[in-house]
Amino acid sequence: MRALARAATAVENRTAESQQLLKELFPHTGRALTIGVTGAPGAGKSTLVDGLIRQLRGEGRSIGVIAVDPSSPFSGGAILGDRIRMQEHHADPGVFIRSMATRGAMGGLAPATTDMALLLDATGRDVVLIETVGVGQDEVEIVRLADVTVVTLVPGMGDDVQAIKAGIMEIADVFVVNKADQPGSEKLEREILAMLSLAHRPDNWVPPVVRTVARDGQGIGAVLAAVRAYMEFGGRRGNRAGRWTLRLKQMLRERLLERFAEREFEQAAEQVAGRERDPYSVVNDWLKRF
Amino acid sequence: MRALARAATAVENRTAESQQLLKELFPHTGRALTIGVTGAPGAGKSTLVDGLIRQLRGEGRSIGVIAVDPSSPFSGGAILGDRIRMQEHHADPGVFIRSMATRGAMGGLAPATTDMALLLDATGRDVVLIETVGVGQDEVEIVRLADVTVVTLVPGMGDDVQAIKAGIMEIADVFVVNKADQPGSEKLEREILAMLSLAHRPDNWVPPVVRTVARDGQGIGAVLAAVRAYMEFGGRRGNRAGRWTLRLKQMLRERLLERFAEREFEQAAEQVAGRERDPYSVVNDWLKRF
Numbered sequence: 001m002r003a004l005a006r007a008a009t010a011v012e013n014r015t016a017e018s019q020q021l022l023k024e025l026f027p028h029t030g031r032a033l034t035i036g037v038t039g040a041p042g043a044g045k046s047t048l049v050d051g052l053i054r055q056l057r058g059e060g061r062s063i064g065v066i067a068v069d070p071s072s073p074f075s076g077g078a079i080l081g082d083r084i085r086m087q088e089h090h091a092d093p094g095v096f097i098r099s100m101a102t103r104g105a106m107g108g109l110a111p112a113t114t115d116m117a118l119l120l121d122a123t124g125r126d127v128v129l130i131e132t133v134g135v136g137q138d139e140v141e142i143v144r145l146a147d148v149t150v151v152t153l154v155p156g157m158g159d160d161v162q163a164i165k166a167g168i169m170e171i172a173d174v175f176v177v178n179k180a181d182q183p184g185s186e187k188l189e190r191e192i193l194a195m196l197s198l199a200h201r202p203d204n205w206v207p208p209v210v211r212t213v214a215r216d217g218q219g220i221g222a223v224l225a226a227v228r229a230y231m232e233f234g235g236r237r238g239n240r241a242g243r244w245t246l247r248l249k250q251m252l253r254e255r256l257l258e259r260f261a262e263r264e265f266e267q268a269a270e271q272v273a274g275r276e277r278d279p280y281s282v283v284n285d286w287l288k289r290f
Numbered sequence: 291m292r293a294l295a296r297a298a299t300a301v302e303n304r305t306a307e308s309q310q311l312l313k314e315l316f317p318h319t320g321r322a323l324t325i326g327v328t329g330a331p332g333a334g335k336s337t338l339v340d341g342l343i344r345q346l347r348g349e350g351r352s353i354g355v356i357a358v359d360p361s362s363p364f365s366g367g368a369i370l371g372d373r374i375r376m377q378e379h380h381a382d383p384g385v386f387i388r389s390m391a392t393r394g395a396m397g398g399l400a401p402a403t404t405d406m407a408l409l410l411d412a413t414g415r416d417v418v419l420i421e422t423v424g425v426g427q428d429e430v431e432i433v434r435l436a437d438v439t440v441v442t443l444v445p446g447m448g449d450d451v452q453a454i455k456a457g458i459m460e461i462a463d464v465f466v467v468n469k470a471d472q473p474g475s476e477k478l479e480r481e482i483l484a485m486l487s488l489a490h491r492p493d494n495w496v497p498p499v500v501r502t503v504a505r506d507g508q509g510i511g512a513v514l515a516a517v518r519a520y521m522e523f524g525g526r527r528g529n530r531a532g533r534w535t536l537r538l539k540q541m542l543r544e545r546l547l548e549r550f551a552e553r554e555f556e557q558a559a560e561q562v563a564g565r566e567r568d569p570y571s572v573v574n575d576w577l578k579r580f
Contacts, residue, residue, distance in 0.1 A: 019570055022568075022570060023568050023570040023571065026347075026396045026565070026568035026569070027565055027568070028571070029565075030565060040330050040331065106509070156446065161362060238486055240558070240563040241556065241559040241560045241562075241563045243559075243563075244558075244559035244560075244562045244563045244569065245552075245555045245556050245558075245559040247557055247559075247562075247569060248555055248558055248562070248572060248573065249547060249555055250570055251569060251570075251573045252547065252550075252573050252576055252577075253543050253546070253547060255573055256543070256546050256577070256580065257539060257542065257543060259580075260542075262535075265535045265538055265539060266531065266535050268534075268535075268538055269531040269532070269533075269534035269535040269538055270531045270534075272531075272534045272537075272538070273530040273531045273533075273534045275316070275317055275320060277317075278312075278313050278316035278317070279316070279534065279537060279538055279541060280309055280312060280313040280541075281313065281557055282538060283538065283545055284543050287545055287546070290366075290546065290549075290580040
């Protein structure tokens with residue numbers, strides 16, 4: 001556990017050493033089941049993740065959790081009750097939890113999350129849970145890296161089925177209607193089903209809709225069953241190479257920008273902000289350097 | 291208007307011609323007020339944007355709207371009532387509306403949105419409104435490009451103040467508590483104020499909290515007043531160069547990846563997925579090419 005914690009910190013900080021480590025560990029990856037859990041703030045993702053941890057620990061599985069959600073109790077943004085629950089897991093060596101900081105500007109979060117998931121995979125975790133917030137492009141990139149993605153919704157959040165239609169549809173393998181004891185949950189479920197009846201996935205999988213009350217542990221088993229049904233169906237294995245295409249692009253992009261000193265960007269930015277130069281010419285000049 | 295529409299389509303499709311056009315137009319940019327409007331799905335961003343359009347049109351300002359939000363009626367994801375409202379603006383030459391598709395994998399959305407905003411700025415729009423959804427990194431990148439950012443919240447969405455604390459705090463110049471006639475709005479306002487009292491911005495601006503019922507037009511004037519107060523305070527002008535640093539990186543990143551054929555990524559991905567090669571070595575080999 002201490003070695004893993006040290007390695008995770010190296011990966012988080014993207015040290016040169018961590019790159020060598022990941023390279024050596026890579027042949028040992030590909031065994032863990034990676035589950036992405038996403039949804040809007042307030043949808044109860046963390047409570048669902050907590051429920052999944054309990055269920056999987058009950059089966060004797062070892063677990064890694066990566067919290068990319070800034071509101072997640074796993075990443076430190078907890079209300080008191082959640083924090084107490086998390087304490088419990090921190091004492092269990094079968095559960096290893098890491099949060100990834102939603103870093104500043106550049107697209108470094110998705111590759112960093114991938115590396116962390118690979119580390120947990122290589123070190124023998126049976127299941128890696130990745131919790132992210134929102135429906136932004138960055139979340140989509142991260143969640144695409146998972147073997148299966150669970151999208152969590154709650155009743156009474158207005159237009160979110162509309163939003164999901166456009167953004168999340170392509171990545172949702174399992175839908176969870178959480179807080180299913182609250183008014184509007186049947187309506188939400190009907191809306192999801194209506195949306196699904198119009199959509200068609202290239203792999204012919206029809207994402208199941210599972211009702212949960214995660215706070216009471218209701219429906220957690222059914223979520224896990226749905227996840228496993230999708231994996232038995234074939235999961236995203238057919239598209240493993242597709243996911244690696246995405247990852248390789250991310251990695252290349254990040255490494256290329258390392259060649260520039262921050263000061264270079266800043267100096268050019270000053271000139272552009274002052275309308276002394278246009279940004280298109282600046283970038284063209286930089287490209288000549290490669 | 292027709293020339294602008296054609297130019298916007300060229301920018302959207304990122305044609306070679308559009309790059310030349312943007313280069314020539316660049317010296318004419320920097321005059322429009324760019325307002326970013328963001329928030330979770332269901333927060334009423336579109337209704338707020340609609341209200342801002344009406345108010346600004348009443349003052350005789352010309353407006354450009356860029357909808358990056360997939361659930362926005364401006365980008366076609368409207369429920370009936372919204373669609374009727376939008377029709378109205380489509381008939382007004384003082385309002386030019388474009389949606390940006392939330393494109394697939396790579397980080398192309400933010401630079402494309404920037405280019406569209408520059409086009410609208412160069413062609414003399416007084417105000418450019420950019421509507422985005424969510425709290426993801428991609429939204430943060432987009433919203434950072436604006437002169438001022440309005441974050442819209444509604445009561446009863448659970449933990450979102452928690453989420454905002456971590457993600458949105460740094461970009462919110464004005465907070466809007468929308469649907470302020472609904473229960474929980476005072477509580478939400480108190481939470482935001484409590485959060486603000488703990489935070490400290492480098493520019494010493496304290497983001498005002500404005501209550502609105504956007505559907506009835508209530509509070510729209512106050513939102514605009516808050517936006518203008520921030521601009522008079524200095525806005526993000528002090529950080530114009532900082533924003534250009536970000537934009538230049540995005541542009542460079544995108545242009546560099548154009549040098550690779552999609553097939554190259556795919557072939558390498560196959561090998562990595564089959565564990566024949568590790569991704570770190572693949573990327574290192576690519577880097578040697580530059």
